[in-house]
Amino acid sequence: MSVVQPLLDLQEIDGRVRDLQQEIRDIPQRKAQEQERLNGAREALARAQAELKNAQMRVHEAELEVKARREKILSLKQNQVSLKTNKEFQIFNLEIAKIEGEIESYEARQIAAMDDVIPVKHKVAEADAKLKEEQAVVDGYVAELDARLAAVQAELATTETQRAEAAKSVDPKAMLYYERLRTKRWPVVVSLQPDGVCNGCHLVQPPSVGQMVRRNQGIVACQMCGRILYMI
Numbered sequence: 001m002s003v004v005q006p007l008l009d010l011q012e013i014d015g016r017v018r019d020l021q022q023e024i025r026d027i028p029q030r031k032a033q034e035q036e037r038l039n040g041a042r043e044a045l046a047r048a049q050a051e052l053k054n055a056q057m058r059v060h061e062a063e064l065e066v067k068a069r070r071e072k073i074l075s076l077k078q079n080q081v082s083l084k085t086n087k088e089f090q091i092f093n094l095e096i097a098k099i100e101g102e103i104e105s106y107e108a109r110q111i112a113a114m115d116d117v118i119p120v121k122h123k124v125a126e127a128d129a130k131l132k133e134e135q136a137v138v139d140g141y142v143a144e145l146d147a148r149l150a151a152v153q154a155e156l157a158t159t160e161t162q163r164a165e166a167a168k169s170v171d172p173k174a175m176l177y178y179e180r181l182r183t184k185r186w187p188v189v190v191s192l193q194p195d196g197v198c199n200g201c202h203l204v205q206p207p208s209v210g211q212m213v214r215r216n217q218g219i220v221a222c223q224m225c226g227r228i229l230y231m232i
């Protein structure tokens, strides 16, 4: 165990470094997922806002119809003054009366449209309040994740210092081997089972490998996966 123990100590620290690095990588994704939870509330608000816009447009359209007809009546009345015959005058009066009837109908439509706007406005206010409420919850989670990220980064810095210290106890050649393998295979140092099976790749080693591991005089690698072997 003496040859391998410093490597096992280093590997234990590296395991923590890997976990911390993984958590740091995952946090932005988790934050994005939190934000995505707001999509439903955002869409509901957008729908209500579109509905409100439509309802307001119907009011506006009726308003424009009324305005155009008022202008028409005004123009008819101005022209009426210069009319020569009583018959012509009557025709204009009929036309004006007809347009006034239309105005009444558009005004009724305008009022109805205005009535429609009120509940839709409530809907928008409700959707807006709901989004704000959910946003507050999400902001809380995101703040927690940011705090967690800062804590993990601090822990990683401490762990990396510990790693540098632990690396000093490892034989330089063993260190070189370990470092080369670390990015490809994890864990690098694994136990050899009493039946000669490598705990990394689960393949049986030749008896000579078991003997060398038992002798514990140097680094012994699995013949299949190259991991460093040790006996418990």
Ligand SMILES: [Zn+2]
Residues within 6 Å of the ligand: 198, 199, 200, 201, 202, 203, 222, 223, 224, 225, 226, 227
């Ligand atoms: Zn192996």
